[in-house]
Structures are given as C-alpha cells and as structure tokens.
Amino acid sequence: MxxxxxxxxxxxxxxxxxxxxxxxxIIESDKAPKGLSEDIVRFISAKKNExxxxxxxxxxxxxRWLTMxxxxxxxVDYPKIDYQDYYYYSAPKKKPALNSLDEVDPxxxxxxxxxxxxxxxxxxxxxxxxxxxxxxxxVDAVFDSVSVATTFQAELKKAGxxxxxxxxALREHPDLVRxxxxxxxxxxxxxxxxxxxxxxxxxSFVYVPPGVRCPMELSTYFRINEKNTGQFERTLIIADKGSxxxxxxxxxxxxxDENQLHAAVVELVALEDAEIKYSTVQNWYPxxxxxxxxxxxxxxxxxxCREKNAKISWTxxxxxxxxxxxxxxxxxxxxxxxxxxxxxxxxxxxxxxxSGTKMIHLGKNTTSRIISKGIAAGKSQNTYRGLVSAxxxxxxxxxxxxxxSLLVGDKCGAHTVPYLEAKNSSAVFxxxxxxxxxxxxxxxxxxxxxxxxxxxxALVVNGFVKDVLQQLPMEFAxxxxxxxxxxxxxxxx
Amino acid sequence: xxAEIRQIKTAAEQGLADAFSSVKAKLPGAAAVAAMREKxxxxxxxxxxxxxxxxxxxxxxxxxxxxxxKPLAQPPDAKAxxxxxxxxxxxxxxxxxxxxxxxxxxxxxxxxxxxxxxxLSIRPMAEALAQGDPLVSAHLGKxxxxxxxxxxxxxxxxxxxxxxxxxxxxxxxxxxxxxxVTTGDRPVSMFARSLVVAERGSRAMLVESYEGPTGVDYQVxxxxxxxxxxxxxxxxxxLIGEGGDALHISSLMAAVGAxxxxxxxxxxxxxxxxxxxIFLRLDGEETLARISGASLLKGxxxxxxxxVADHAVGxxxxxxxxxxxxxxxxxxxxxxxxxxxxxxxxxxxxxMTNALLLxxxxxxxxxxxxxxxxxxxxxxxxxxxxxxxxxxxxxxxxRGIPPKEAESLLIQAFVGDAVEGIEHAGLRxxxxxxxxxxxxxxx
Numbered sequence: 001m002x003x004x005x006x007x008x009x010x011x012x013x014x015x016x017x018x019x020x021x022x023x024x025x026i027i028e029s030d031k032a033p034k035g036l037s038e039d040i041v042r043f044i045s046a047k048k049n050e051x052x053x054x055x056x057x058x059x060x061x062x063x064r065w066l067t068m069x070x071x072x073x074x075x076v077d078y079p080k081i082d083y084q085d086y087y088y089y090s091a092p093k094k095k096p097a098l099n100s101l102d103e104v105d106p107x108x109x110x111x112x113x114x115x116x117x118x119x120x121x122x123x124x125x126x127x128x129x130x131x132x133x134x135x136x137x138x139v140d141a142v143f144d145s146v147s148v149a150t151t152f153q154a155e156l157k158k159a160g161x162x163x164x165x166x167x168x169a170l171r172e173h174p175d176l177v178r179x180x181x182x183x184x185x186x187x188x189x190x191x192x193x194x195x196x197x198x199x200x201x202x203x204s205f206v207y208v209p210p211g212v213r214c215p216m217e218l219s220t221y222f223r224i225n226e227k228n229t230g231q232f233e234r235t236l237i238i239a240d241k242g243s244x245x246x247x248x249x250x251x252x253x254x255x256x257d258e259n260q261l262h263a264a265v266v267e268l269v270a271l272e273d274a275e276i277k278y279s280t281v282q283n284w285y286p287x288x289x290x291x292x293x294x295x296x297x298x299x300x301x302x303x304x305c306r307e308k309n310a311k312i313s314w315t316x317x318x319x320x321x322x323x324x325x326x327x328x329x330x331x332x333x334x335x336x337x338x339x340x341x342x343x344x345x346x347x348x349x350x351x352x353x354x355s356g357t358k359m360i361h362l363g364k365n366t367t368s369r370i371i372s373k374g375i376a377a378g379k380s381q382n383t384y385r386g387l388v389s390a391x392x393x394x395x396x397x398x399x400x401x402x403x404x405s406l407l408v409g410d411k412c413g414a415h416t417v418p419y420l421e422a423k424n425s426s427a428v429f430x431x432x433x434x435x436x437x438x439x440x441x442x443x444x445x446x447x448x449x450x451x452x453x454x455x456x457x458a459l460v461v462n463g464f465v466k467d468v469l470q471q472l473p474m475e476f477a478x479x480x481x482x483x484x485x486x487x488x489x490x491x492x493x
Numbered sequence: 494x495x496a497e498i499r500q501i502k503t504a505a506e507q508g509l510a511d512a513f514s515s516v517k518a519k520l521p522g523a524a525a526v527a528a529m530r531e532k533x534x535x536x537x538x539x540x541x542x543x544x545x546x547x548x549x550x551x552x553x554x555x556x557x558x559x560x561x562x563k564p565l566a567q568p569p570d571a572k573a574x575x576x577x578x579x580x581x582x583x584x585x586x587x588x589x590x591x592x593x594x595x596x597x598x599x600x601x602x603x604x605x606x607x608x609x610x611x612x613l614s615i616r617p618m619a620e621a622l623a624q625g626d627p628l629v630s631a632h633l634g635k636x637x638x639x640x641x642x643x644x645x646x647x648x649x650x651x652x653x654x655x656x657x658x659x660x661x662x663x664x665x666x667x668x669x670x671x672x673x674v675t676t677g678d679r680p681v682s683m684f685a686r687s688l689v690v691a692e693r694g695s696r697a698m699l700v701e702s703y704e705g706p707t708g709v710d711y712q713v714x715x716x717x718x719x720x721x722x723x724x725x726x727x728x729x730x731x732l733i734g735e736g737g738d739a740l741h742i743s744s745l746m747a748a749v750g751a752x753x754x755x756x757x758x759x760x761x762x763x764x765x766x767x768x769x770x771i772f773l774r775l776d777g778e779e780t781l782a783r784i785s786g787a788s789l790l791k792g793x794x795x796x797x798x799x800x801v802a803d804h805a806v807g808x809x810x811x812x813x814x815x816x817x818x819x820x821x822x823x824x825x826x827x828x829x830x831x832x833x834x835x836x837x838x839x840x841x842x843x844x845m846t847n848a849l850l851l852x853x854x855x856x857x858x859x860x861x862x863x864x865x866x867x868x869x870x871x872x873x874x875x876x877x878x879x880x881x882x883x884x885x886x887x888x889x890x891x892r893g894i895p896p897k898e899a900e901s902l903l904i905q906a907f908v909g910d911a912v913e914g915i916e917h918a919g920l921r922x923x924x925x926x927x928x929x930x931x932x933x934x935x936x
C-alpha cells in the first residue's frame with residue numbers, strides 16, 4: 001500500500017511545527033472598517049456592484065440577524081465572539097482591471113504555490129506530456145473576502161458549465177442566482193447562515209446544464225490571510241436535469257494568536273437524475289496545543305435533491321479549526337433521491353468538533369447512508385450529531401448509519417448524539433455506533449515488526465478511516481491521508 | 494428562540510404555583526424537608542414546565558401535554574379503599590409482599606406487613622418525613638443529584654410512598670410490590686416518593702405498578718430513589734398500566750455500588766402520555782447493570798423513556814435494551830445517554846433500541862447518545878425503526894399460519910427479547926401474557 005507508506009514518510013518528516021500552512025502573506029489589502037452595521041453591508045454590496053435586489057436581500061438578512069441569538073446547543077465551548085471586532089471585508093489591493101493571472105499580486109500566486117494549488121493553467125496546458133488518465137481540476141481561489149483567480153473557465157464554458165465567483169455570477173447571471181440563492185438555506189435559517197447572508201463577499205457559483213457531465217473536477221481553495229478577518233463565503237451549485245458535477249473544497253489559514261471567524265453557507269440543488277459530489281478537506285488553523293488561536297468554523301451546508309432520482313453526496317475530512325460546527329445535510333425531496341454523508345473528523349490539541357449530518361426523507365423510496373469516523377486525540381472533544389427523519393409521506397425511506405469513534409489518549413472525549421425520527425411505518429432506519437481505543441493488539445503487531453508507535457498509530461488510523469477515504473477523489477485522498485497523520489502528530493506516547 | 498426567558502405562566506404552571514402555596518404547610522416533614530421542597534419548587538418556578546426546546550424533553554412537550562394542574566388527591570375514603578382491593582393484578586398472582594398506595598396514600602389494611610424478615614424494614618414515607626427518619630435524611634434527594642423539573646415537582650409535592658431498608662446480607666424472599674392505584678371519577682394529581690436502600694450483599698426484588706380508571710385525566714408524578722450497596726443484587730420492575738387518559742411521569746434514581754448487580758425493567762402499556770425517566774449511576778467497580786423495557790402503544794398514546802446511564806467508575810458493564818411496538822397514531826420515544834467519566838476505564842456499555850411500526854401513522858423517535866471521556870472503553874449503541882419483516886411473515890404464512898397470528902408471533906418474539914431480561918420467571922410469563930392480551934385486543 002504506497003499510500004500508507006506515504007503517510008508513514010509524512011509523519012517522519014514532520015518537524016515541531018505541525019501546521020505547515022501557517023505562514024502569512026504580506027500584501028496590501030483593501031479593507032472595510034472594522035465592525036458590522038448596515039453601512040458595512042451596503043459597502044460590501046457596493047464593492048461587488050450588486051443589483052439592488054441583492055442589497056435588499058442582504059439588509060433583510062442583517063436586520064433579521066440582529067434579532068437572533070447565537071446557538072448554544074452544540075458541545076463546543078468558546079469565548080464570546082465580539083462580532084464588532086472583525087473585518088467583514090478584506091480584499092487584496094488590485095489594479096482597476098485585472099485581465100490575466102499575470103496581474104494578480106505575485107505574493108498571492110506564491111501563496112497558492114506554497115499551498116500546492118495550481119492557478120497557472122497555461123503551464124498545465126503547456127505540459128504536453130501528461131500521464132494518461134491524470135485528471136485536471138479547475139480552481140477558484142478565494143483569498144480573504146474575494147476570489148482572485150478561476151482557472152479553466154474557457155474550457156468549462158465550452159461544455160456549458162458556469163464556474164465563477166458568485167460575485168461575478170450575480171452580475172452575469174443574476175436570474176439564475178436569484179432563482180436558487182437562499183432556496184436551500186433560507187436567509188432565516190440559523191444565526192450563522194443569516195450572518196453570512198448579510199455579509200458574504202465571495203464564493204463559487206456552479207451551474208451544470210441539463211445532461212452535461214462536468215468535464216473536470218471543480219475546486220475552490222479558501223485562504224484566510226488578514227488579521228481579524230471573518231471569512232464569509234457562499235457557494236451555490238446547481239446541477240440541472242441529468243447532469244453530474246464533482247466539487248472539491250479546501251481551506252487553510254495563517255497561524256495567529258487570535259481566533260478568526262469563518263461562517264460559510266453552501267447550497268446544493270440537484271434536479272431530476274442529477275448528481276452532485278461535494279468533497280471537503282478542511283484544514284483551517286486549529287490553534288496551538290494550548291488552544292490559543294485557531295479558526296472558529298461555523299458552517300451551514302445543505303443539499304436539496306429537489307427532483308426525482310437526484311443524488312447528493314458529501315464527503316468531508318475535518319482536521320482543522322479550533323471549533324467546528326458543521327452539519328452538511330441532504331433534503332431528499334424528490335422520489336427515489338439519495339443522500340450520502342462520509343466524514344472523517346479528527347481532533348487533536350484542544351480542538352472541539354461538533355459535526356454530523358441531517359438526512360431529511362420527504363419523498364418516496366428515498367435512501368441515505370451515513371458513515372462517520374471520529375478520531376479524538378490530545379485534549380480534544382469530538383462529537384457526532386446527526387438527524388435522520390422520515391416524514392409521513394416518505395414511504396420506503398431507508399437509512400443506514402454507522403458512526404465509529406476512536407480515542408487516542410485518555411484526555412479526550414468522543415460523543416455521539418444521533419436523532420432518529422420515523423413517521424412512516426415503511427421507513428427502515430438502522431443506526432449503529434461504537435467507541436473504542438486503538439486496539440493494543442494491533443499496535444503490538446505493528447510494533448514488533450519494527451514500526452514506531454507513531455507509525456503504527458497512523459497505520460491503524462488509516463485503516464479505521466479507509467471507508468471514507470475511498471469516497472474522496474484521488475487527488476484529495478492522498479492529501480487527506482497526509483493530513484490525518486499530521487493531525488495526529490504528537491498524540492502518541 | 495428565547496428559551497431562557499420565562500414567558501407568562503401557563504395555566505398548569507399557575508395551577509402548580511397556587512397549589513404549592515396553599516398546601517405546602519400541610520405537606521409532611523419538618524423544617525429541613527420544607528426547605529428542600531421550597532428549593533425544588535424554586536427550580537420549577539425558574540424553568541417552568543419543560544417543552545420541546547428543552548433538549549431532554551425534545552420529544553415530550555410537557556407544557557403542551559399538561560394543560561392544567563389537577564388538585565392534589567384527598568386521602569382515600571372507604572369507597573376508594575374498596576375499589577383498590579383488587580389492585581396490583583398487572584403483576585399476576587405471584588407470591589409477593591404488597592404495599593398498596595391508594596390515591597398516593599399508604600393503606601396498611603390492604604398491604605402485607607406481617608412477618609417481615611429480620612433486617613427488612615418498611616414504613617410509609619409520609620410518616621418517615623414527619624418524624625425525620627435518619628434513613629430519609631441521609632438519602633432523600635441525594636441518591637442522584639438532578640435538576641430535572643419533573644423530579645423537582647415531585648420533591649416539592651411529595652406526599653407518601655415507601656421507605657424500605659434491607660439490611661446488609663439479607664435476602665428478601667418474595668418480591669416487594671408497591672401498588673399505586675388512583676381511584677374515583679374526578680381528575681386528581683398524586684406525587685409519590687419512595688426510597689429503597691439495599692445494603693451491602695443484600696438481595697431483593699422490587700415491583701412498582703401503576704393503575705387507575707380510564708376516562709379520567711388524572712396525573713401521576715412518582716419517584717423512586719434506590720441505593721444498591723456493594724455486592725447487593727436488586728431487581729426492579731415497573732409496570733405502567735395507567736388508565737387511558739392519564740398523564741404519568743415516573744423517575745427512578747439509582748446509585749449502584751461495587752460488584753453489584755442491578756436489573757431494571759419497565760413495561761409500558763397504559764396511560765395517554767407517559768414519561769419514564771431512569772437516572773442510573775454506577776459508583777463501584779465490577780458492577781453489572783441491565784436496563785431494559787418494552788412499550789406497547791396504540792391509539793394516540795405517547796410514551797417516552799429517557800435514560801441516563803452514568804459510568805462514574807471503571808470496569809463496569811451496562812446493557813440497555815428497549816423495544817417499542819407502535820400501533821394507531823401512537824408515538825414512542827427513546828432517549829438514552831451513556832456517560833463514561835474520565836477515569837471510568839474498561840467500561841463496557843451497549844445500548845440498543847428497536848421500534849416496530851405497525852401502522853402508517855405511528856411515529857418512533859430515538860436519540861441514543863454516547864458521551865465518552867475515557868479511552869480504554871468499549872461502548873456502542875444501535876437503533877432501528879421499521880415495520881415487521883416481510884420475509885419472516887412470508888415464512889410463517891408459507892407454513893399455513895394465518896396473517897394475524899403470524900404478525901402476533903413475530904411481535905411477541907420482538908418484545909420477548911427485552912422481557913427475557915427479567916430474572917423472575919413468573920413475572921416474565923405474566924408480562925408475555927399481557928403482551929398476548931394486548932395483541933388480541935388489537936384484533
């Protein structure tokens with residue numbers, strides 16, 4: 001198994017600094033004043049040249065947000081967030097008209113290079129000799145509040161696929177955006193989603209026309225750079241009848257002593273026979289081992305299988321963030337639609353993860369599958385929280401849930417909070433969960449074959465999460481595997 | 494949204510407040526007990542009746558279920574006592590020591606107090622409270638500290654109940670059967686509170702049963718505090734056969750010592766709305782706790798079992814198994830939480846809940862939680878909900894068994910899995926007869 005070998009190598013290479021994306025890029029940026037008010041909302045909207053209805057939509061959300069309270073039900077504990085202490089808009093300073101990648105601040109390009117994200121498609125295109133079968137990935141790079149580059153746009157256009165920053169889509173395809181924005185996660189959905197609706201600055205917009213199989217993987221790479229900045233991105237993906245798209249999302253941030261806020265909203269709409277595969281590798285800065293700094297990650301992700309036989313699949317590898325509050329969900333509205341959730345959540349140090357999914361069965365013959373693997377190490381707390389419900393009319397709804405937790409060390413906690421609500425007698429729900437520590441026998445087996453304690457742990461953990469890793473697109477699977485071993489670094493012995 | 498901000502009192506909350514201020518002076522107990530009541534009532538006042546935004550009561554909205562507070566039951570007159578003569582049949586006619594409580598008050602004339610074993614002492618709670626019984630002062634309200642509102646209300650209004658002490662090493666031969674019966678045709682409320690202390694190495698079986706008239710929407714709030722000493726072995730069976738319009742809330746608070754065995758079973762078939770709460774804490778190592786239950790619901794019945802099993806120390810085993818059979822428009826709820834404390838290494842806990850939906854309109858809700866802070870543990874839970882297995886039905890049908898009978902056999906097997914957990918063979922049989930009768934009545 002070369003991948004496992006790679007993990008072992010990776011573990012070996014790690015130096016004291018575990019978080020290798022913790023560098024900061026020094027560039028000039030264009031910021032809105034600190035704090036949040038109607039003026040800031042107007043400022044963001046104006047910066048983006050948005051249509052009037054959009055500003056109204058935002059203001060509406062902002063006014064609603066003022067009346068809402070921060071949710072407290074999750075098993076996460078963090079100091080009170082002062083929402084007036086963040087910058088809600090920060091963009092790299094740029095020349096008035098940006099025509100090609102060459103005009104992007106080289107510092108930013110270097111940042112993405114360091115992160116291993118290819119933004120220079122020309123180079124990739126020039127590379128004549130490409131191994132057979134190697135897949136290309138179109139990338140939308142979001143730096144603080146704005147998208148700095150989107151690659152392969154021309155080629156995607158040929159296929160009819162729209163892939164662009166949502167701020168651009170609001171200008172170029174306002175009707176399409178207006179038709180779907182907020183229909184999956186309504187403006188009033190929850191505290192963080194409402195905040196996002198008011199102040200989101202960028203994110204990706206994808207539309208795949210009927211019958212089109214998107215020719216390449218689409219990807220967004222989020223980077224929070226500025227100090228005290230909140231990142232509020234909004235992603236909207238629409239797969240029209242019979243289409244298919246696979247979308248990847250990655251994220252990193254510099255190491256800082258203060259907490260940064262990330263409150264994103266992702267909406268997926270799958271129409272008849274369409275399929276969306278959404279993969280995330282979340283690697284925001286988790287804070288240091290004493291819990292100083294790190295990203296507060298409050299994310300609302302929801303997919304709507306709006307018509308029959310639609311399919312939405314979420315795969316997530318959660319290794320970063322000080323606080324994770326995230327429940328990618330599927331609304332199985334169309335008859336015969338299918339939802340999947342595959343998750344690996346790893347917490348170490350003082351990280352707190354409260355994550356899971358919701359599968360809402362509304363249509364007939366809908367099926368869902370949940371595979372969740374939680375790994376808690378260090379002094380972290382790792383919670384799976386999920387809901388599976390079948391409504392009155394959801395005949396023959398089926399769900400299978402499996403959530404396993406692995407504890408590494410005796411200072412961490414692993415918790416499981418599933419909710420099952422069956423309102424239809426033909427619904428069949430099965431749920432199983434286990435919690436255990438890494439088997440001494442397995443470790444012993446590896447140790448007596450000469451592996452170090454850390455290598456042995458990495459090996460066992462890789463086996464534990466294999467079911468989920470297999471769901472990730474190839475490029476991500478390798479990255480995820482490395483991440484897993486990095487995240488667990490220092491938790492053994 | 495504003496869960497913490499108290500809204501205007503509901504009629505039931507106002508009714509409880511009025512009742513408390515008018516009866517508190519007459520409730521049994523001296524200053525210390527009165528202070529305990531005041532404190533408990535303050536807890537209730539601060540929170541009000543739990544509703545669906547209160548996580549622990551998410552599926553049982555007591556504020557909606559309890560429209561008003563019924564007047565406290567009066568001590569039973571001769572007619573009430575006569576009505577209660579046959580009570581306790583839910584447990585069949587096994588050999589037992591009956592302790593009968595009519596409308597919440599102990600009736601010695603109906604109870605078997607003769608020839609108590611050496612080391613077994615039984616007295617009414619009202620008397621124990623009034624006289625400041627040392628066993629009561631030592632344990633009451635202290636077995637499991639909880640701020641649950643239903644328990645708080647019980648503490649505030651507690652009237653009578655049983656105080657039982659089983660001395661170290663004593664084996665109580667026959668089950669002790671606490672029979673709670675509500676009589677009369679006017680809706681009343683009753684708050685019973687019992688305390689059982691089984692000392693080191695003792696052995697006893699407790700049965701609690703609840704019944705009352707159908708057509709009267711009376712309210713029962715009962716609580717039992719149970720101390721199982723080291724090396725003791727206690728079985729506890731609760732039979733909820735309340736009348737069809739009753740609101741029943743009962744809470745078990747049990748603390749179990751080391752190398753002990755505790756075996757708990759709840760059977761729910763009666764009542765319009767039932768909330769069965771079990772708060773269990775394992776305090777000593779190498780203890781086995783088996784908590785199980787079965788509910789058979791039809792019509793618009795609602796039954797909620799909420800269980801918290803707290804592994805405070807290591808090397809214990811707990812097994813939880815709950816089955817519900819849901820017909821008509823009934824709703825079965827199971828909320829179970831296993832907590833494993835930081836030092837409770839080598840804990841082995843397994844929890845399972847299965848719901849069988851017999852009709853299109855029944856609803857099953859389950860929330861099996863694991864909360865684990867120790868790493869060297871084996872914990873798991875499972876939950877299923879679904880209809881009867883078509884393949885099994887087909888198998889039986891193919892052997893010439895009529896559909897109703899085939900269904901009935903499968904349901905009996907389904908419930909039987911949990912009933913198996915009861916150690917008393919006689920009681921197991923009685924319960925399975927009850928299940929068969931329930932199925933026959935289903936038609």
